[in-house]
Amino acid sequence: MAHTIRWGIMATGWIATTFVRDLLKDPKARDASDVAHRVIAVASSSAKAKATQLISSLGIPGPCTAYGNYEDLVTDSDVDVIYVATPHSHHFQNVMLALSAGKNVLCEKAFTVNAAQAKILYETARQKNLFLMEAVWTRYFPLSVQVRQIIRSGVIGEVLRTVADTSFGEAVEEKWATTHRMVNPDLAGGALLELGIYSLTWVFQTLYHTLPKDQRKPPSVTSQMTRYHLTGADESTSIILTFSTSTPSNTALPRCSHGIALTNIRVSSDPDGQGTSGPTIRIQGTKGEIQVFGYPFRPTRYRVIPVKGAGEVREVECPFPDGGHGMAWEADEVARCLRDGKVESEGMPWEESIAIMEVMDEVRRQGGLEYPAQIESTEYPLQLWG
Template sequence: MSRLNGRRAQAEAEHLKVNVAILGAGRIAHSMASTLVAMAGDPRYRDLVAPYAVAARDGGRAAEFAARYGFPVSYGSYEELLADPLVDLVYIATPHSLHAEQGVMCLEAGKNVLVEKSFTANAAQARELLDAARRTGLLCTEAIWTRYMPSRAMIDDIVASGVIGEVKAVNANLCYPVSGKARMTDPALAGGALLDVGVYPLNFIDMVLGPRPIAGIDATMVPYETGVDAHDSITIRYEDGTMAAAQASMLVSSDRGGYVWGTEGYIVCRNINNVEGIDVFDADHKLAAHHDVPAQLTGYEYQVADAANAILDGLTECAAMPHADTLRIMELMDSIRGQWGLSYPFE
């Protein structure tokens, strides 16, 4: 029996679950913990994943986190977590600047990884982490939840139906006033709007248009007092004449809209960060169709389920966010920062 089929067959026969551990105990770690607990109680996922452990640099903080969510194990160091043979998948919930180093550490310890977006701080780090995944033969996938959500396939299906004609332009924005969070303004942690919120409109554009040759990028930003980007505007011109525009900010609020413009109509997506509904309009701006998205636990469950199933199938990447897509987005963001002359202290 092959390794690919063997692990899944064993899991189905013995009702094995993928034990998920969280590395880090910050805000996003709490969101993931809530998700794992909800999945454990949901018939769709309870035989697939189990909330197992958390590790933080402070043992007391880790213990409190574990007690709050009912995780059976907590560790006061990342090394202790990685030494635990029962850990199958590590969700990396630390700042961008730490993802590459910690991801490689997990993989070399024999642990599959689900790495919070932005995958790394730059493309060079992304290549280093993806090389480790290939070297170890373990799963390494980026946790950008919009790539895994059902809304993505719904948008793809609408575009493929031809109802809006040929897509010629895409516009997406995501802005939150989050400059009060220390990590957002710290250059040493790869802070700024681009890697934290700008990554979503860029991924929305990429999901709709897919990989295609870029003719040029025009990007501008307003810097924060610490030097990181605070407010961004990005236009991408493709060789086939298609255009895309993205806006991101950590200073203001926006409508968070995603817009796909075609020759015979257009699509409006409410909240690209977690699509709440999709409206289709004809060329006369009349509502042609409305699509509700499926009810969800938290929205994070899809990436966890995809990662767990990939592990059971012996895969090193998830189809929803393959390594090539992750690297393309990282290279795009490097190019944008290059226009700004923005680098981080560790680069």
């Protein structure tokens, strides 16, 4: 019998709507017959009517309770886990609220605004023996799992470089002006936390996560940042990470590896959305290369290219079953962890989330980018705007 998890949804925006749509898909369509999901509560911070509208528009089967505040959601005794889908400027306060109420949490990325906040959240979860995971949905795609397996198998040799580009080509002033969350420092907006997290995800899951745990060491950081002239948020950030080891073994070729994480909101890594410009991710090893196509947050196919004379090029398509967006796989991981009594996922462990947040802290330090003190704060509870 499938293990069923009962979800409470915190927020009613696009990302929450997309996540719930995926939860309502039949798990068997993605070969996940061991787990199942029910959405039993939805909350808006501003109006109960917004929660009611989301329940109605998505046809969430009852009973499903609508709440007009987050406090009532986290104290609902029927909820097993809270999905936090608020702006990342508010993640620290929102997750602390849920943990303080004894609730397990799946929190959208970027996980927090800074590493200090992330450390407090994980320590709180540890003390309370609660499950907590950063919702880096891309890590749980079959495509990502397969790529990591190929790297660990040594098929492309020692991986010495990963280049990942997550960029959107937008008319920034016309589309986002000054208040949109993408460019609003009050919401920790900007290219780095909004988009760069995906480029960093690919760098870390190929050059860091593929190593044995005792060989994983944080990288050194070099970066450059361009600021958006209307708000001061970063519109373009380029990062070079130097890891002190190669992957997967560091035995045959003991030397460092480089991760290059790019993000921009004025130029696109996939201008026509058809992959015409080539792969958005290149993972380069001593025996070959893996190329990944599509935006890094939701890639659709990859190519394995051996060095000359070592075999044939292999193309692999990775479709999304049942019209899903791809978020259900991370939900399945949460369900299995809760079923098995785990407080963290091996696919996105706490120490790795912190390591990535520390990289982003250093990138912001090098670029002179600070967010308002209120959203950088580790004080709880603290009333935030919005």
